[in-house]
Amino acid sequence: MTKHGFFSAVKSTLDGSIMIRARSSKHLQNMIRAHKDLLSEFEIMETDYTDYPVRIIIPHGVFTTLMERLSKEVEYSNFKEQAANLGDNNYLNFLHDVWELGLSKIQGFVFPNYHR
Secondary structure, eight states, X not given: OBTTBOXXXXXXXXXXXXXXXXXXXXXXXXXXXXXXXXXXXXXXXXXXXXXXXXXXXXXXXHHHHHHHHHHHTOOOSOHHHXXXXXOOHHHHHHHHHHHHHIIIIISOOOOTTOOO
């Protein structure tokens, strides 16, 4: 999860490069736009019937640089508030769901009257 959206990064079975996958093309486009000097040459691929329908495949060195840059973007003290700036209510609701599930499933805590 980043301020640009929700991603998964895995090793590509094609050639060992890194595949950055997203559930929303808007999220991947946000990251590419924010790091266009690094990512603009890579084509967004769309797939049907996968849990992450959009993806880019990048060399490992580019991924390492991207992770360094993303780590430097963490200048906020509340991630959900920062993510709200994307204007993507589905993403924000997803983050709240993850937060609530983490409290209940991992920490065993449930807010009695928690409603978004």
